[in-house]
Amino acid sequence: MSIVSDRVRRLDAYLDRLPVLSEGSSDDGASDVDEHGFAAADAFAAPRLDHLLRVVRSLSTSSSQPLLSAQRVRALLIQSGIPTVKNRLEADGAARAAYTDAKSAYENEIEWLLVTKATIQVYGVILNALLDRIIPLSDDIWYWSEVLNSHTYSSLYTVQTSPLRLWAWTQDVYVRSKTRMRSVSMRHAPAEFVDSTATGMSQQWRRFYGIVRDSIRERSFANIQRKVLSPVALCRSEARRKQAQLRKLREITASGLGVLMDEGLQLGPDDDKAEVHDHQDLKGVVERSVALMDVVLKEVCTLDVNTDDFEDKVFVGVEEDPELSVHLEDSVAPDRPAVLARRLLRIIDKTLPEHFNTMQTLAQANGRPPRIVRYWLPAVVGLLSSTTVLRILVNRKADIVNWITDFGVTVRDFWLNWVVEPMQKVIKTIRHDKTSQIAILSRDSLTADRESLEQMVVEFVVETLHSAGDGASLSEAQIAEIRSKVAQGDVTPVLRAYEKYLKRPIVGAVRGDLIRCLLIQVQKTKVDLEVAMTGIDSLLKSQELVFGFVGLTPGILVPMGIFQYLRSLSGGRTGQRQYRKAGRALRILGNIDRILSEARPTENSVLSYKYHGLLLCEVHVLRSLAGKLMPRDVGKEFLEDLDDLANIKGIQVQAKALDRIRWLYARWLK
Numbered sequence: 001m002s003i004v005s006d007r008v009r010r011l012d013a014y015l016d017r018l019p020v021l022s023e024g025s026s027d028d029g030a031s032d033v034d035e036h037g038f039a040a041a042d043a044f045a046a047p048r049l050d051h052l053l054r055v056v057r058s059l060s061t062s063s064s065q066p067l068l069s070a071q072r073v074r075a076l077l078i079q080s081g082i083p084t085v086k087n088r089l090e091a092d093g094a095a096r097a098a099y100t101d102a103k104s105a106y107e108n109e110i111e112w113l114l115v116t117k118a119t120i121q122v123y124g125v126i127l128n129a130l131l132d133r134i135i136p137l138s139d140d141i142w143y144w145s146e147v148l149n150s151h152t153y154s155s156l157y158t159v160q161t162s163p164l165r166l167w168a169w170t171q172d173v174y175v176r177s178k179t180r181m182r183s184v185s186m187r188h189a190p191a192e193f194v195d196s197t198a199t200g201m202s203q204q205w206r207r208f209y210g211i212v213r214d215s216i217r218e219r220s221f222a223n224i225q226r227k228v229l230s231p232v233a234l235c236r237s238e239a240r241r242k243q244a245q246l247r248k249l250r251e252i253t254a255s256g257l258g259v260l261m262d263e264g265l266q267l268g269p270d271d272d273k274a275e276v277h278d279h280q281d282l283k284g285v286v287e288r289s290v291a292l293m294d295v296v297l298k299e300v301c302t303l304d305v306n307t308d309d310f311e312d313k314v315f316v317g318v319e320e321d322p323e324l325s326v327h328l329e330d331s332v333a334p335d336r337p338a339v340l341a342r343r344l345l346r347i348i349d350k351t352l353p354e355h356f357n358t359m360q361t362l363a364q365a366n367g368r369p370p371r372i373v374r375y376w377l378p379a380v381v382g383l384l385s386s387t388t389v390l391r392i393l394v395n396r397k398a399d400i401v402n403w404i405t406d407f408g409v410t411v412r413d414f415w416l417n418w419v420v421e422p423m424q425k426v427i428k429t430i431r432h433d434k435t436s437q438i439a440i441l442s443r444d445s446l447t448a449d450r451e452s453l454e455q456m457v458v459e460f461v462v463e464t465l466h467s468a469g470d471g472a473s474l475s476e477a478q479i480a481e482i483r484s485k486v487a488q489g490d491v492t493p494v495l496r497a498y499e500k501y502l503k504r505p506i507v508g509a510v511r512g513d514l515i516r517c518l519l520i521q522v523q524k525t526k527v528d529l530e531v532a533m534t535g536i537d538s539l540l541k542s543q544e545l546v547f548g549f550v551g552l553t554p555g556i557l558v559p560m561g562i563f564q565y566l567r568s569l570s571g572g573r574t575g576q577r578q579y580r581k582a583g584r585a586l587r588i589l590g591n592i593d594r595i596l597s598e599a600r601p602t603e604n605s606v607l608s609y610k611y612h613g614l615l616l617c618e619v620h621v622l623r624s625l626a627g628k629l630m631p632r633d634v635g636k637e638f639l640e641d642l643d644d645l646a647n648i649k650g651i652q653v654q655a656k657a658l659d660r661i662r663w664l665y666a667r668w669l670k
Helices: 003-016 019-024 035-044 046-059 070-080 082-089 093-102 105-149 151-187 189-194 201-222 231-263 279-299 307-319 330-366 376-395 397-430 445-468 476-487 492-503 505-511 513-542 544-569 574-598 609-629 632-646 651-664
Strands: none
Touching (some): 003 105, 003 609, 070 082, 070 330, 082 330, 105 151, 105 279, 151 231, 231 330, 231 609, 279 307, 397 544, 445 492, 445 513, 492 513, 505 513, 574 609, 609 632
């Protein structure tokens, strides 16, 4: 919420506390009015009271819309009928007397309440208009400061504005030549008429060029300063003059803003427990405030006076205003609401648009050059080089198309192979899809190899016993025991036979037993390897979801990195925006400190109107940044401290409030 919204809301709340508003807000409209007033209302027009009360409620502030637009206020004033009632009765004095008798005191108070609320809304519109005009002036002043503080920028400005100066010089020469030709033609008209047949075209053109040359020479003598100063120095002088005009315009506008804030609509004290002012005093304040708004809007665009003369001129204009009740006839006194309503309409229809146009004209005349002036040189360079660029593009059309196609294919393949496919695998893993499980070995490979090893060991042991000639045979229990040991990796019988055959390797090799032991051990090694691979397979299956996310990570990180890089190029990162806003808030606090340091206090140790207006502009911008820099609860306290800084309570109090803001909210203003 801005300073203007707070001010309008407080003024409207003060009006709502007045007794007339409590009566006007009742359900039956005029139930608490005395019998005489109620009878007069019935005799004149009882529905008019309800109509006026509806308009009053439309002019009241709300949480969603504290300020109304100027056109909305104008429509409500016309809808109330107050501005036109006098026009209908001016022609007939008897009708005026009947209207005055029939009009109840209650209806007059409701009209005053309506006009006062409309005045508050117009007051808010004017304050917003002044604030909106002052703040951009600072940017233009800063632009001229850059031009004056840098020789490079001064030279660039000279080049940028050279076509305008050339055009102005051409126009001046043309006007001088035209004027000189007209005087020569009037002086030698009879002689030229007689000798027209003898004079050729060459002589006429020679005379024309002579006139142009003389005009250029006269202009050169008239602007002897241009022969002494360089074009850059002339442009710097022009920039200095425009900067001075903008500073003066900002100071006068700030002074007008301070006058309106300090002297306009002083309806009641800020303390809710204080006594309510007399209604007659309130009406006088409203009248003077309307006159003050009118005079400020008319005089704020005058740059040939300083701020002190401007303030004196404003207050003198208010005191001598012919439309104040003290200067009007007694017959007009009952129609004071109508007079004020018509003046508000005149401010909305005429004074405000004229003020906007004048301020815009001054800002354009003294502000930074238009975009077309600042960027015509790059535009011309780009236009001249466009043919070369176009020729390169046409000659490399096939390569460019291939580059674009390859880039698109690469992006598509990356998206499908590294983002979509890993994501599908992760989803299948989460849903326990058997087709997505990781498998190093087939499910039946280890079982078949283990059974083969068991059979090979059992047969080897049986045949070894048989060949030894012991005549004993293995029982089923012994065979089962051997199988269980082989399943656990124990092939001791084979190893013992292997050790035995190694003593006579040639005999063992010829008989084939040594080779058979070696082959059994190879099978044993194969089974051990498969057991190890099975363990690794089980480990991978237990961590399958982790590996799925690991495979998805590059596909996610790369697009996120590209997206963050693009955001950083466009300045969209929140941290950078927050840093820039905090830096701007610190610069505004520095400007406020400078204003309080340079201010010349009045006799009451308060800021003058000009410095108060400049302070309000800085506080207005700082309030708009509060919601973007701080949490909601901290922002409320920050706005309270800003109110202490903006209110006229003495420079010492405002300086302490500034120091408190600096150390209390330094965390969010870094």
